[in-house]
Amino acid sequence: MFDKPIAISLSPNTEPDDVRLAIKELLIFNGWYASAKITALESTLNDYFGDGFKSLAVNSGRSALYLILETLGIGGGDEVIIQAFTCVAVPNSVLWCGAKPVYTDVDDNYNLDVNTLEKKINKNTKAIVVQHTFGLPARIEEIKKIAVKHKLHLIEDCAHCLGGTYKGRKLGTFGDIAFLSFGRDKVLSAVFGGAVITRNDKIFNLITAKIERLKFPSRFWVLQQQLHPILFSLLLPVYNLGIGKFTLGKFLLFFFQRIKLLSLPVYEKEKSGGKIDLFPRKMPGSLASLAKHQFTKLNRYNRHRREIARLYFDGLKGTKVITPNYDKNSVWLRYPVRLDKAGELFEYAKARGMLLGRWYKSVIEPAKDLSVVGYELGSCPNAEKLARTVLNLPTYPGLNGTDVQKVIAMIKKWSITK
Numbered sequence: 001m002f003d004k005p006i007a008i009s010l011s012p013n014t015e016p017d018d019v020r021l022a023i024k025e026l027l028i029f030n031g032w033y034a035s036a037k038i039t040a041l042e043s044t045l046n047d048y049f050g051d052g053f054k055s056l057a058v059n060s061g062r063s064a065l066y067l068i069l070e071t072l073g074i075g076g077g078d079e080v081i082i083q084a085f086t087c088v089a090v091p092n093s094v095l096w097c098g099a100k101p102v103y104t105d106v107d108d109n110y111n112l113d114v115n116t117l118e119k120k121i122n123k124n125t126k127a128i129v130v131q132h133t134f135g136l137p138a139r140i141e142e143i144k145k146i147a148v149k150h151k152l153h154l155i156e157d158c159a160h161c162l163g164g165t166y167k168g169r170k171l172g173t174f175g176d177i178a179f180l181s182f183g184r185d186k187v188l189s190a191v192f193g194g195a196v197i198t199r200n201d202k203i204f205n206l207i208t209a210k211i212e213r214l215k216f217p218s219r220f221w222v223l224q225q226q227l228h229p230i231l232f233s234l235l236l237p238v239y240n241l242g243i244g245k246f247t248l249g250k251f252l253l254f255f256f257q258r259i260k261l262l263s264l265p266v267y268e269k270e271k272s273g274g275k276i277d278l279f280p281r282k283m284p285g286s287l288a289s290l291a292k293h294q295f296t297k298l299n300r301y302n303r304h305r306r307e308i309a310r311l312y313f314d315g316l317k318g319t320k321v322i323t324p325n326y327d328k329n330s331v332w333l334r335y336p337v338r339l340d341k342a343g344e345l346f347e348y349a350k351a352r353g354m355l356l357g358r359w360y361k362s363v364i365e366p367a368k369d370l371s372v373v374g375y376e377l378g379s380c381p382n383a384e385k386l387a388r389t390v391l392n393l394p395t396y397p398g399l400n401g402t403d404v405q406k407v408i409a410m411i412k413k414w415s416i417t418k
């Protein structure tokens with residue numbers, strides 16, 4: 001009864017030491033915006049990427065992408081190629097610059113389809129954003145060749161793949177510039193946060209100057225993010241305590257969100273392509289501390305995710321779900337499977353207390369209306385098919401082998417009834 005639920009997105013990276021740190025940061029009221037903490041996170045990232053790469057922290061991945069596009073001079077009349085099967089934050093950053101997102105279809109690895117990429121390039125195209133979805137590396141070398149041939153900027157979206165490699169080289173180091181996310185569901189979490197990574201001095205200096213002119217988010221916003229790991233550590237142990245659907249943990253979650261002590265990952269206005277004042281802003285020092293602390297766990301977390309992925313890969317053989325090829329260089333932020341009745345299995349699992357994921361159940365998730373983010377229905381058929389059939393299985397740090405076997409057994413049981 002007091003077991004934490006199997007839940008893919010309820011503060012999945014938080015461990016007791018992260019909660020203790022969040023409490024400490026919360027209490028150091030005059031340190032919330034301390035620049036030394038931001039610099040410390042950036043130094044950690046610089047050391048990790050090495051090879052002359054330098055980082056700049058901001059308050060989210062979408063802020064980082066927006067600043068990158070602006071700095072590259074992308075604006076009205078320009079086109080930026082992104083993949084369908086993505087988060088609304090990605091086309092929004094393009095739209096906020098006044099440019100047009102142009103969608104390419106994806107391959108069966110949930111990543112940009114190299115074969116259809118060149119058809120999308122025209123004289124207005126200025127950049128390609130490459131997303132390594134779920135931490136599975138995109139075919140980045142081939143994409144880079146196309147970018148170089150057409151003199152386009154190559155931006156790596158590393159929101160899902162921090163710690164991943166492709167042919168031995170770190171993801172994030174192939175393009176002109178990359179960005180990370182430290183969102184609540186990402187490889188490492190500061191609830192909100194992101195960073196730009198580049199070794200181009202000119203771009204670095206321009207973005208540094210832009211960030212210097214930005215404001216910090218409000219104290220209330222920082223408070224919300226600091227409370228996130230703390231409140232989840234209270235509500236998760238009682239998440240299933242109650243009768244049927246009515247449980248104490250669910251009530252607390254609803255209540256904390258309702259009174260706005262907990263923030264949501266995407267704001268209502270963003271779902272219709274709208275820009276809110278909060279992006280871009282500087283990274284608060286206290287959140288930088290949380291991210292830096294999580295960094296010490298990067299290898300352990302990713303090793304764990306790989307082991308879990310291996311268990312799913314072996315355990316789901318012979319079932320109706322389609323699993324991805326096992327790749328030991330992937331990060332496996334989530335383990336994506338495909339099946340015709342993904343929505344049905346999602347509900348079946350939920351009724352049994354297992355909260356799985358549906359990134360991305362719409363080609364641009366969670367956009368309210370695809371046309372507002374410039375997506376034409378039918379234009380990326382494989383992405384649309386994947387969106388209909390995808391289900392994400394959890395791989396997060398707190399998930400143990402028994403949990404994985406429960407998920408596998410649940411899927412097998414469901415398959416028999418179909």
Ligand SMILES: Cc1ncc(COP(=O)(O)O)c(C=O)c1O
Pocket residue numbers: 060061062063086087089090131157159160180181182183192193194
């Ligand atoms: C693929 C991808 N790119 C970028 C982002 C934006 O990151 P953030 O939430 O830190 O703004 C997300 C976020 O959810 C994402 O899934």
